[in-house]
Amino acid sequence: MSVGTSCDHFIHFAGNTIGVTSADPQVCRAIETHFRHCLGEHAPSIATYKITAVDQTGFSISVNGSDLLSKFSLGQAMHFLMQDGLTRLNGASATHLVFHAAALAHHKQGIILCGKSGSGKSTLAAWLTAAGMQYLTDEVISLAVNEENISGFCRSIVLKPGSAFVWRNLTAENSIFHPDDNSAWVSPTLLNPTAPCANVTPRILLFPQYTPGAPLRTQRLTPAEALFRLLQCLVNSRNFPDGGMSAAARLTRQVHAYTLEYSDLETVAQWITQTASKP
Amino acid sequence: MDPNLYLWHEEGFQLETLNGEIVLLHPVRNIIIHGSQTASLVWQLCDGSRTVGAIVELLSAAYPESADDIQNDVPAAIQMLINQGALTTK
Numbered sequence: 124m125s126v127g128t129s130c131d132h133f134i135h136f137a138g139n140t141i142g143v144t145s146a147d148p149q150v151c152r153a154i155e156t157h158f159r160h161c162l163g164e165h166a167p168s169i170a171t172y173k174i175t176a177v178d179q180t181g182f183s184i185s186v187n188g189s190d191l192l193s194k195f196s197l198g199q200a201m202h203f204l205m206q207d208g209l210t211r212l213n214g215a216s217a218t219h220l221v222f223h224a225a226a227l228a229h230h231k232q233g234i235i236l237c238g239k240s241g242s243g244k245s246t247l248a249a250w251l252t253a254a255g256m257q258y259l260t261d262e263v264i265s266l267a268v269n270e271e272n273i274s275g276f277c278r279s280i281v282l283k284p285g286s287a288f289v290w291r292n293l294t295a296e297n298s299i300f301h302p303d304d305n306s307a308w309v310s311p312t313l314l315n316p317t318a319p320c321a322n323v324t325p326r327i328l329l330f331p332q333y334t335p336g337a338p339l340r341t342q343r344l345t346p347a348e349a350l351f352r353l354l355q356c357l358v359n360s361r362n363f364p365d366g367g368m369s370a371a372a373r374l375t376r377q378v379h380a381y382t383l384e385y386s387d388l389e390t391v392a393q394w395i396t397q398t399a400s401k402p
Numbered sequence: 403m404d405p406n407l408y409l410w411h412e413e414g415f416q417l418e419t420l421n422g423e424i425v426l427l428h429p430v431r432n433i434i435i436h437g438s439q440t441a442s443l444v445w446q447l448c449d450g451s452r453t454v455g456a457i458v459e460l461l462s463a464a465y466p467e468s469a470d471d472i473q474n475d476v477p478a479a480i481q482m483l484i485n486q487g488a489l490t491t492k
């Protein structure tokens with residue numbers, strides 16, 4: 124068992140906080156690396172996770188004092204914290220709309236990549252970050268009901284094995300964290316030292332779909348088409364009296380929206396950069 | 403479609419109109435609908451006081467240059483809204 128000073132961390136997103144406490148230096152290091160840009164001051168927490176080393180390789184996790192899991196590897200423990208913690212943060216927010224989306228900033232122009240798992244948004248976000256854009260998130264964005272700017276859950280970028288080419292030439296293998304699900308957690312600063320961005324005014328809303336072998340196809344969406352698609356990515360609609368409709372509609376009014384079908388990252392990145400650079 | 407059917411909104415839908423098109427959201431039932439300008443007009447007229455036939459007649463009179471299209475498009479828009487659970491009939 125590891126002996127050391129307990130570290131308390133507070134992970135913030137969409138107006139809520141989860142607390143994580145552990146005395147294990149590996150756990151503390153992993154949190155400080157992969158949640159670094161989501162960490163903040165002590166705040167009332169909707170859930171408190173305690174991760175304890177029970178032997179040389181195993182960890183147990185309790186949530187709000189109830190033991191949940193034991194004999195977890197570090198990778199499994201971090202994966203659980205990422206999944207369960209984010210689910211709780213998303214579901215609890217009644218002040219911010221939460222959308223499944225990656226987000227970046229290019230010359231202070233916010234770019235939203237909206238889509239569910241498998242649409243390729245994390246890989247595209249990583250590629251654009253490596254190309255010099257600022258990074259907000261690869262997973263979920265939040266929009267406060269009365270504000271114009273969006274924020275992101277600025278965790279490490281979670282990439283599937285097939286996307287390793289994005290980071291392989293930019294950083295050493297030993298700086299990448301591999302939980303047991305074969306994904307790679309890549310700190311955005313490894314791709315671009317100035318990447319993290321706290322919030323931005325959205326200007327472009329994209330619905331990308333990776334299709335192997337497809338040429339780049341783009342289609343401009345009407346505001347209603349964009350709203351229809353955006354609402355499908357809204358995670359916490361039930362928390363708002365109007366289902367989040369008015370705030371989501373406001374967002375679609377302030378952006379240009381497109382669908383994107385692509386296979387070549389270089390080509391789509393060029394198109395996104397050019398589109399974001401237009402006045 | 404029976405032209406004598408009366409049409410009502412199902413409860414719980416939120417409406418947003420953008421450039422003439424509509425988006426309907428039912429947060430509890432997790433239904434999201436996008437409708438054309440025709441569907442938007444239909445939605446506004448489905449208040450329980452009009453039949454399918456009356457709505458077709460009303461819109462044909464309002465847009466005589468599109469009367470032929472309206473004969474097809476309006477029932478299609480009504481059927482789409484019924485199929486998606488946004489309209490009820492009697």
